[in-house]
Amino acid sequence: MSGIDLHTHSTVSDGTDSPSELVANAAASGLDVIGLCDHDTIDGWDEALTAGEAAGVRVLRGIEMSCDLKGVSIHLLAYGTRAQDAELAAELARNRAGRSERVPTMLARLAEHGLPVPEEVLYRHVGDSPSVGRPHFADAMVELGYVADRRQAFDQWLADDQPIYVARYSTDLETALDLVRAAGGATVIAHPWGRSSRASLPTRYLASLVASRRLDGIEVDHNDHDDQTRAELRALATTAYALITGSSDYHGAGKQDHDLGCNTTSPEVLAELERRVHARGGLL
Ligand code: AMP
Ligand code: ZN
Ligand code: FE
Numbered sequence: 456m457s458g459i460d461l462h463t464h465s466t467v468s469d470g471t472d473s474p475s476e477l478v479a480n481a482a483a484s485g486l487d488v489i490g491l492c493d494h495d496t497i498d499g500w501d502e503a504l505t506a507g508e509a510a511g512v513r514v515l516r517g518i519e520m521s522c523d524l525k526g527v528s529i530h531l532l533a534y535g536t537r538a539q540d541a542e543l544a545a546e547l548a549r550n551r552a553g554r555s556e557r558v559p560t561m562l563a564r565l566a567e568h569g570l571p572v573p574e575e576v577l578y579r580h581v582g583d584s585p586s587v588g589r590p591h592f593a594d595a596m597v598e599l600g601y602v603a604d605r606r607q608a609f610d611q612w613l614a615d616d617q618p619i620y621v622a623r624y625s626t627d628l629e630t631a632l633d634l635v636r637a638a639g640g641a642t643v644i645a646h647p648w649g650r651s652s653r654a655s656l657p658t659r660y661l662a663s664l665v666a667s668r669r670l671d672g673i674e675v676d677h678n679d680h681d682d683q684t685r686a687e688l689r690a691l692a693t694t695a696y697a698l699i700t701g702s703s704d705y706h707g708a709g710k711q712d713h714d715l716g717c718n719t720t721s722p723e724v725l726a727e728l729e730r731r732v733h734a735r736g737g738l739l
């Protein structure tokens with residue numbers, strides 16, 4: 456039984472546990488290793504690593520990078536990139552700016568739909584996060600009594616095909632793969648066949664990214680994938696020699712059915728990720 460959960464979020468993006476609380480909850484859940492993969496930011500790394508040392512939980516330096524593939528949103532997990540890499544840092548800053556720039560338009564649309572959200576209510580939920588996301592809007596809508604929970608906020612208003620959705624800048628996927636590797640990191644496509652991204656990431660394309668050594672792994676075990684999808688992705692990853700990861704995508708109270716450790720990754724895959732990161736001059 457391995458306790459390796461490679462994809463979690465804290466309040467530094469849209470999770471509800473601070474990095475320290477996340478580590479404490481990981482320890483309480485019996486996890487040995489967690490990957491902290493906040494959206495488009497590394498600001499939670501230091502606190503989580505310090506808390507991890509005290510709690511006996513190994514914290515991996517991760518990022519969930521917002522990417523674009525021909526107009527479709529794709530999430531890329533980056534592991535072990537150098538914090539000082541200026542090019543990657545600049546690109547993450549562009550993604551965060553894109554997140555902030557859409558806020559006024561989203562607030563205006565909410566008001567047009569009879570759901571006014573005062574800016575200060577939204578920003579109370581954003582808190583210290585440098586990476587404002589739709590879940591913060593959802594939490595503000597819950598507080599104002601417009602919806603019962605994040606799930607309903609997305610289903611009725613915020614999801615990509617719903618009225619409040621506003622597109623934002625995200626890094627071109629292949630540019631992101633190259634930036635992450637140049638920064639010493641390993642690359643794993645997050646939940647590739649969850650929600651709406653499956654059509655954009657067909658088997659042949661994913662296999663070609665692995666064959667060209669730009670992509671290291673595929674997140675197969677994720678709760679946005681049903682059993683059939685996992686079986687198909689596992690077969691693809693095995694044939695393509697991609698590393699297979701599993702993770703919870705834990706967001707604290709913000710995402711139901713994504714409990715810490717609900718999916719895990721093998722020690723062999725973690726060792727291989729670590730080997731590749733070290734070979735590239737990164738730090739996991
Ligand atoms: P954003 O970063 O603003 O694009 O929001 C994306 C985040 O919102 C994801 O990382 C998930 O945490 C959450 N999310 C996106 N789509 C949905 C959905 N349909 N239902 C629930 N949560 C979602
Ligand atoms: Zn999220
Ligand atoms: Fe994601």
Ligand code: FE
Pocket residue numbers: 462464519704
């Ligand atoms: Fe995530």
